[in-house]
Amino acid sequence: MATGVKGRARWVLLVAAMTMSAGLNVEPLSPDSLKEHVFDPGLPWLVVCLDSRKGGHKQHTLEVVGKAASTAPFPGDGKVGVLDCWAKLPSGKTAIDRLGLKETVQPIVFSVVAGKVTQATPEALSGLQKGSKKQPMPLFPMIDEHAKALAAFVAKVSEIQVSTIASDKDLGKCLKHKVCALVSTVRDASKKQKEVVELAAAKFRRVHFAYMNLGRYTTTLENDVMTRKPTAAEPGLALISKSGSGFEARPYSEGLMGAGLEDFIAGALAGEGETVQLSKAPTVKWRSKGDTTKQTRPEKTKVSKPATKESPQGAMSEKERAARERQRRQEMDEAMHSSLFEDTDDDDDHGDGDDHAEELDLDDAAGDSRSQDRDEL
Numbered sequence: 001m002a003t004g005v006k007g008r009a010r011w012v013l014l015v016a017a018m019t020m021s022a023g024l025n026v027e028p029l030s031p032d033s034l035k036e037h038v039f040d041p042g043l044p045w046l047v048v049c050l051d052s053r054k055g056g057h058k059q060h061t062l063e064v065v066g067k068a069a070s071t072a073p074f075p076g077d078g079k080v081g082v083l084d085c086w087a088k089l090p091s092g093k094t095a096i097d098r099l100g101l102k103e104t105v106q107p108i109v110f111s112v113v114a115g116k117v118t119q120a121t122p123e124a125l126s127g128l129q130k131g132s133k134k135q136p137m138p139l140f141p142m143i144d145e146h147a148k149a150l151a152a153f154v155a156k157v158s159e160i161q162v163s164t165i166a167s168d169k170d171l172g173k174c175l176k177h178k179v180c181a182l183v184s185t186v187r188d189a190s191k192k193q194k195e196v197v198e199l200a201a202a203k204f205r206r207v208h209f210a211y212m213n214l215g216r217y218t219t220t221l222e223n224d225v226m227t228r229k230p231t232a233a234e235p236g237l238a239l240i241s242k243s244g245s246g247f248e249a250r251p252y253s254e255g256l257m258g259a260g261l262e263d264f265i266a267g268a269l270a271g272e273g274e275t276v277q278l279s280k281a282p283t284v285k286w287r288s289k290g291d292t293t294k295q296t297r298p299e300k301t302k303v304s305k306p307a308t309k310e311s312p313q314g315a316m317s318e319k320e321r322a323a324r325e326r327q328r329r330q331e332m333d334e335a336m337h338s339s340l341f342e343d344t345d346d347d348d349d350h351g352d353g354d355d356h357a358e359e360l361d362l363d364d365a366a367g368d369s370r371s372q373d374r375d376e377l
Contacts, residue, residue: 025080026080026081026082027079027081027082028081028082029047029081029082029083031083031084031087031089031090031095032089032090034083034089034095034377035090035377038081038112039112039115039377040115041205041206042113042114042115042205042206043077043078043079043113043205044075044077044078044079044111044112044113044154044157044158044205045078045079045080045081045111045112045113046065046068046069046074046078046079046080046081046109046110046111046150046154047081047082047083047109047110047111048061048065048080048081048082048083048107048108049083049084049085049086049095049096049101049107049108049109049110050082050083050084050085051084051085051086061107063147064146064147064150065080065147065150066147067147067151068147068148068150068151068154069151071147071148071151072151073151073152073155074151074154074155075154075155075158077202078154078158083095085101085108089377090377091377096108099117100117100119101117101119102119102121105119105120105121105122109150111153111154111157111158113157113158113205114205114206115178115206116157118157120150120153124153125146125149125150125153160198160201160202161201161208162194162197162198162209162211163208163211164210164211164212164213165182165210165211165212165217165284166216166217166284167284168283168284168285170210171210171212171219171281171282171283171284172281174208174210174240175240175242175247175281175282177206177207177208178206178207178208178241179204179206179207179208179241179268179269180208180210180239180240180241181207181208181209181210181237181238181239181240181265182210182212182221182226182237182238182240183197183209183210183211183212183235183237183256184212184214184226184230184235184236184237184238185211185212185213185214185215185230185235185236186213186214186215186230186232187213187215187232188211188213189235192257193235193256193257196256196261197209197211197256200261200262200265203262204262204265204266204269206269207239207269212284214226214230215287216286216287217285217286217287218284218285218286218287219282219283219284219285220282220283220284221238221240221249224249224276224278225238225240225249225251225276225278225282226238227251228252228253233255233257234255234256234257235255235256235257236251236252236256237251237252237256237261237264238250238252239252239265239268240278240282243275243277245279246277246278246280247277247278247280247281247282248275248276248277248278249275249276249278250268250273250275250276251276252264
C-alpha cells in the first residue's frame with residue numbers, strides 16, 4: 001500500500017481536524033490493536049473509515065459525526081474513532097474485507113458493540129434508495145437530520161439486551177456469546193434486581209445476561225453449577241463459556257445483590273475463580289409437578305371419602321358427590337393461582353413477551369449492511 005510518510009501525515013491531520021470539529025474527542029485506531037482496543041472491551045464505538053492513500057472526507061462528514069456524538073440518544077459510554085480501513089489487519093486483510101464493509105455507501109461509518117459490527121447505511125438512517133459502485137449513495141445529505149439519525153442508530157445497536165431463558169433454544173443463543181451469565185430466580189426478577197443486572201450488563205458488554213426462573217423451569221445446571229440456590233431476595237448467578245468441545249461454568253457463591261458482583265465478573269473474565277467443567281451443553285425444560293423448588297405449591301387438603309353402608313359398592317352418596325365436587329373446585333383454584341404450574345396454551349413459545357433475539361434485525365431489514373461478531377481479526 002503506497003501510503004508513505006506523507007499519506008500517514010495527512011491522515012493524522014484529518015484525525016486532528018475531526019477532533020477539533022464540535023470539540024469531539026476522536027481516537028485514531030491502529031489496525032494492529034483494533035481487536036484488543038475496540039472489540040474485546042465491548043463498549044459502543046462509532047468508527048469512521050479514512051483512507052490515508054487519498055486524504056479524507058469533506059468537513060461535511062466531520063460535522064455530522066461530531067454532532068451525532070454530542071446528540072441524544074448517543075450512548076454516554078460511546079466512543080468515536082477513525083481507522084484507515086484500507087490498511088492491513090494482522091490477518092492480512094483490510095478492515096473493508098474482514099468486516100464485510102460495503103464501499104457502495106460513502107463515507108464508510110460503522111459501529112462496534114460487544115464485538116458486533118454494524119455498518120451505517122442510508123436505509124438504516126433514513127430509508128433512502130440503495131447506491132451502486134458507479135454511483136454511491138451519499139450517507140449524509142443533510143447535516144442536522146442525519147446527525148440525529150446517526151446518534152439514534154448507534155443508540156439502537158448499543159441497547160442492553162437481557163434475555164429470558166424458557167427453552168433449550170433460548171439457552172443455546174445465550175451460550176453462543178463469549179460469556180453467558182445466567183441469573184437464576186425463583187420468580188420473575190424484581191425491579192431492583194433488574195436494575196442491578198442491567199448495570200452489570202452495561203459495564204460488561206461482552207457478557208450476555210439472561211434470566212432463568214427456576215420456579216417454572218428446571219435445568220441440568222442445578223445440581224453441579226447452581227449449588228447456591230436462589231431465593232426471592234437473592235438471585236443466583238453462574239457464568240458459562242465455551243471450553244474446548246464442552247463448556248466451563250463459574251458459579252457465584254455470593255448473593256447477586258451484594259457488593260462483590262462486579263469484582264467476580266471481572267475476575268472470571270480474567271480467568272480467575274473455580275470452574276465446573278461441562279462435557280455437553282446444558283438443557284432446560286418446563287418444571288413438572290413432581291419437582292420441588294424454593295417456590296413450592298401449597299399443600300392440597302385431601303377430602304376423605306367415607307364409606308357408607310347405605311350406598312352399594314361403586315356408587316356414591318350425595319355427601320360423597322358434594323365432597324368430590326368441593327375437591328375438584330379447590331384443585332382448579334389452586335392451579336389458577338399457582339405460578340409454578342401455570343402452563344398456558346402457547347407453552348411452546350413460552351409467551352413471556354421478552355425479546356430473546358441476540359442480534360438486531362436493523363441491518364437485515366435494510367438489506368445493505370451486516371452485523372457480525374468478530375473474535376479474530
